Amino acid sequence: MEYYFIAHAKNKNSYEIAKFSEYKEPDSVWTLRDEKRIVCDCPGAWRRRTCRHMKLFNFWKKNLDSQIGMALWFDGDDIEYKRMFDFKQVNTLLEAV
Numbered sequence: 001m002e003y004y005f006i007a008h009a010k011n012k013n014s015y016e017i018a019k020f021s022e023y024k025e026p027d028s029v030w031t032l033r034d035e036k037r038i039v040c041d042c043p044g045a046w047r048r049r050t051c052r053h054m055k056l057f058n059f060w061k062k063n064l065d066s067q068i069g070m071a072l073w074f075d076g077d078d079i080e081y082k083r084m085f086d087f088k089q090v091n092t093l094l095e096a097v
């Protein structure tokens with residue numbers, strides 16, 4: 001199963017979204033900027049101006065109040081989530097990248 005974590009990045013209004021599958025290390029990490037509109041630096045977002053990360057980010061912000069430590073994943077077109085880690089564990093994971 002693939003799931004995603006979102007955490008605050010060092011820069012203001014920036015967030016990191018990490019995708020995990022079966023390994024402890026993330027498969028990929030992208031940066032989202034939340035300014036006038038949300039911008040993701042993944043290749044998919046370049047061409048289509050939207051991507052899975054932006055969808056997850058919007059869901060996280062609106063429905064989960066930007067809580068750290070939530071694992072999110074897609075179930076078809078729906079987004080599911082559950083709490084998995086505490087704040088420190090997620091930051092440690094992201095810093096290890």
Ligand SMILES: [Zn+2]
Pocket residue numbers: 030040041042043044045050051052053054
């Ligand atoms: Zn993206």
